[in-house]
Amino acid sequence: MNEETKGKAVRKSLTILIPEGVVAAPILKTVAGLTERYHLGLYLSTAQNLRLLDIKDEDEEAIRAALTATGAELKGPGKFPLPKICVGGTYCNLGLVDTMALSRRILAAYQGQMPVKPKFKIAISACPAACSDALLADIGIRATKAGYEVYAGGKGGPFPKVGRRIAKGADEETVVEMVGQLAAFHARKTEKKQRLTKLLDDPEFPFPEV
Ligand code: SF4
Known part of the structure; x- marks a missing residue:
């Protein structure tokens, strides 16, 4: 302030x-x-x-x-974050996947079904252009011709950071599972609120850089 x-x-x-x-x-x-x-x-x-x-x-x-x-x-505390998505392959000719369907699948799996701590965000982009800023989200999902990439620990704001790539060539099921594991890890390791980037070097962080 x-x-x-x-x-x-x-x-x-x-x-x-x-x-x-x-x-x-x-x-x-x-x-x-x-x-x-x-x-x-x-x-x-x-x-x-x-x-x-x-x-x-x-x-x-x-x-x-x-x-x-x-x-x-x-909006209120304790709610699973809604993924921020690009419009996806149904409406953009560069899109490789249906971002709306993937977002719905993630929400169906986790919304209201697990404890969530504030300050982590999810973004999904349907091609490498990453219009929804997937590389700057706590959990970023980006479709490529070789499958999905997943990034962890990205952030925007005054000190932006590109997330660490923790998956490439992944299928949708793997991506959904990773989101759940990352959200659970963040909730377990967070007292009040924090961005996922602070946890990237925790010895128990569940995924290595790829
Ligand atoms: S990320 Fe790709 S698919 Fe999504 S809106 Fe941008 S250009 Fe289109």
Whole structure:
């Protein structure tokens, strides 16, 4: 926090989690109604979620209830991170795989089924161009013509780091299993929150560099 932001009142917002960045029509309709009724702003976050801005304290409960009723899931602690994905091979002619399907498979395997500690992120890219910044995610998955590569410990922010490659030529099943092992390892080794990069040199880190 610098001198300009110290003590600044931050306005209240709520974040709707949007798996694969694909918004269901009923949620969009509800959000449109809420933004008009409660004079909210809308922000499309860098993590592919939808953030409702400028929520007044007295309106929060009603807004939460309306969103929950429409099937929206709100961001909160302890939730398995939604992979940030590029649009994938179904919509990009360079794409080698269906990133949406892989994200759904990862979430089906682990969402709500394991303890998760904050600050690790997952990204999936359907070709080496890595448009979803897979090399800068705690767990990065990148499709190549020779199979999947998996990277661990990448990060963006003020001191970006490219992740360490821990798999190449992998199939989808292996990738899904590795994500689970890495998430479990991170949860076991993390007291409150930390990026995976801090654990790369832990003697028990489950995968060598390849
Ligand atoms: S990473 Fe590749 S497949 Fe994905 S959007 Fe970028 S160019 Fe297309």
